[in-house]
Amino acid sequence: MSQNTNTALGILAGLTTGALLGVLFAPAKGSKTRKIIKDKVTETGETLVNEAESLRNSVADSISAKKETLEEQIEDLVSTGSHKAEDVITSLEKQLEVLKAKNKKLQKS
Structure with a gap:
């Protein structure tokens, strides 16, 4: 997750720079320069929104996968516990018959 964040920040910094x-080295009139700045800010904002959405989707997918893994582990644990309980009950029933x-x-x- 931190690698995606670093990548997004690197892209944003590169675009801004x-x-x-x-803009600084372009020989253009003020109105044209302002339009270029506005366009670049809009473009950078859209890129940032896309990167944030991609990061959000990546985190959501990761959480979903971990949730499924946890649910499977819980099911296995409950199943194992159930089998162990059945073994204990069987053993106790045999002991009861002996007694x-x-x-x-x-x-x-």
């Missing part, structure tokens, strides 16, 4: 240098048999023998004596 290029626009300013182009019942011993109790029957003791009651007969």
